[in-house]
Amino acid sequence: MTDVRPDSPATPAADGDGWPAPVAGGPLDATVEVPGSKSLTNRLLVLAALADGPGVLRGALRSRDADLMVAGLRSLGVEVAEGDAASELRVTPGPLRGPAEVDCGLAGTVMRFLPPVAALADGTVRFDGDEGARVRPMGPVLAGLQALDVGVGAGEGGPVTSGRAPTTLPFTIRGRGHVRGGSVDVDASASSQFVSGLLLAAARFDQGLTLRHTGRTLPSMPHIDMTVQVLRDVGVVVDDSRASIWRVEPGTIAARDVRVEPDLSNAGPFLAAALVAGGTVRVAGWPTTTTQPGAMLGDLLTAMGGHATLADGVMTVTGTGEVRGVDVDLHAAGELAPTIAALAALAGSPSRLRGIAHLRGHETDRLAALASEITRLGGQAEETRDGLVITPRPLHGATFRTYHDHRMATSAALLGLRVPGVVVQDVATTAKTLPGFTGMWDRMLAGASVGAATR
Ligand SMILES: O=C(O)C1=C[C@@H](OP(=O)(O)O)[C@@H](O)[C@H](O)C1
Numbered sequence: 460m461t462d463v464r465p466d467s468p469a470t471p472a473a474d475g476d477g478w479p480a481p482v483a484g485g486p487l488d489a490t491v492e493v494p495g496s497k498s499l500t501n502r503l504l505v506l507a508a509l510a511d512g513p514g515v516l517r518g519a520l521r522s523r524d525a526d527l528m529v530a531g532l533r534s535l536g537v538e539v540a541e542g543d544a545a546s547e548l549r550v551t552p553g554p555l556r557g558p559a560e561v562d563c564g565l566a567g568t569v570m571r572f573l574p575p576v577a578a579l580a581d582g583t584v585r586f587d588g589d590e591g592a593r594v595r596p597m598g599p600v601l602a603g604l605q606a607l608d609v610g611v612g613a614g615e616g617g618p619v620t621s622g623r624a625p626t627t628l629p630f631t632i633r634g635r636g637h638v639r640g641g642s643v644d645v646d647a648s649a650s651s652q653f654v655s656g657l658l659l660a661a662a663r664f665d666q667g668l669t670l671r672h673t674g675r676t677l678p679s680m681p682h683i684d685m686t687v688q689v690l691r692d693v694g695v696v697v698d699d700s701r702a703s704i705w706r707v708e709p710g711t712i713a714a715r716d717v718r719v720e721p722d723l724s725n726a727g728p729f730l731a732a733a734l735v736a737g738g739t740v741r742v743a744g745w746p747t748t749t750t751q752p753g754a755m756l757g758d759l760l761t762a763m764g765g766h767a768t769l770a771d772g773v774m775t776v777t778g779t780g781e782v783r784g785v786d787v788d789l790h791a792a793g794e795l796a797p798t799i800a801a802l803a804a805l806a807g808s809p810s811r812l813r814g815i816a817h818l819r820g821h822e823t824d825r826l827a828a829l830a831s832e833i834t835r836l837g838g839q840a841e842e843t844r845d846g847l848v849i850t851p852r853p854l855h856g857a858t859f860r861t862y863h864d865h866r867m868a869t870s871a872a873l874l875g876l877r878v879p880g881v882v883v884q885d886v887a888t889t890a891k892t893l894p895g896f897t898g899m900w901d902r903m904l905a906g907a908s909v910g911a912a913t914r
């Protein structure tokens with residue numbers, strides 16, 4: 460059995476040539492330790508920055524998205540220092556102030572969670588990010604802030620409180636040191652992060668916030684529940700008893716010393732590997748209760764032919780190498796879709812993934828990206844209005860394009876376990892949430908029993 464930890468040395472990935480995804484040599488037998496949850500780390504950083512005193516995050520994720528959040532908060536006047544370990548972050552709130560520049564990279568959590576914090580700052584804060592971030596939807600958060608009398612401007616333009624709010628990066632927030640708060644309507648059908656971003660800062664608004672979601676669908680409900688939970692954990696009063704309406708009372712945010720759960724969505728490709736290669740993969744530190752959508756992995760992988768058990772904080776998935784197709788609605792857990800799509804392409808029967816139209820606004824248009832890259836390997840994957848239909852076909856090697864999307868890269872690795880010659884373009888993009896991915900993947904495979912047939 461192999462123990463895989465995030466600090467395992469990464470296989471040097473040949474720059475430009477891509478990373479040749481290793482084929483599984485036989486059934487797996489590995490225990491994997493994944494780093495802290497991106498979603499929890501970035502929420503807890505925001506709350507620590509708005510708290511009534513210094514706080515500590517232990518087991519925090521250190522990755523591009525988390526480091527961009529740290530840098531963004533520092534630029535607003537918050538002190539964030541490393542403790543004894545890189546994953547220990549000591550946060551000391553300070554007066555929030557501009558002028559400041561926030562680089563969002565490609566991080567949805569940074570571009571949606573920090574504008575409401577910037578609105579509390581005294582001064583102007585300019586937001587921008589990667590080229591690919593400039594097409595990710597932002598409008599409802601910015602229009603929501605504008606409706607609360609916050610000045611919002613497009614690009615280099617001056618912030619305004621009337622007229623149409625910008626719909627994408629870059630934009631400018633004109634903080635006045637406080638936000639009135641009150642009531643706001645937001646259409647969050649394109650991203651749950653519009654709701655989470657506004658709720659996270661809302662206790663610091665003069666009147667708190669009543670937010671009503673006006674769209675027909677709402678993705679990623681577990682992530683909104685996660686927001687409500689972390690707010691309650693720091694003493695904020697939140698009423699979520701009415702469908703699509705959240706009320707956050709104004710009040711202080713208590714400073715805390717907290718431990719971050721491991722990132723269950725990042726555990727996905729490792730656990731799924733057991734279905735593809737056969738054998739057993741365990742993920743340590745699995746929480747007994749969690750708001751992370753990765754909690755659905757046990758049921759999903761079971762539906763696809765695996766056997767999943769959770770005991771003593773260890774999630775164990777065993778597979779035979781035979782994968783079953785599924786018809787599944789993933790609107791609550793869109794983050795898992797790239798992993799499930801890769802499994803579907805290796806299954807013995809067709810799959811339908813539904814409820815994930817909003818994936819078109821993720822790191823890339825994930826529906827288009829998955830369809831075209833699975834097709835590039837010889838598979839059959841078609842986009843539907845709200846998802847994908849994947850019909851298994853014999854696959855062959857090719858360079859799998861990743862479009863700066865960490866989950867495209869991990870999905871390619873999963874396909875490569877079975878399909879010789881899969882080369883993952885820009886595997887370094889996994890550093891968005893999982894630096895050291897290739898090293899962890901190699902070490903997981905090193906535990907494979909030598910000599911067993913490759914399926
Ligand atoms: O709030 C969060 O931490 C997240 C919410 C989800 O966003 P969407 O609702 O935009 O899918 C999820 O996909 C993303 O990876 C993280």
Ligand SMILES: C=C(OP(=O)(O)O)C(=O)O
Nearest residue numbers: 565566567568794821822
């Ligand atoms: C959609 C994702 O990220 P982001 O937080 O940038 O939206 C993701 O990690 O799958």
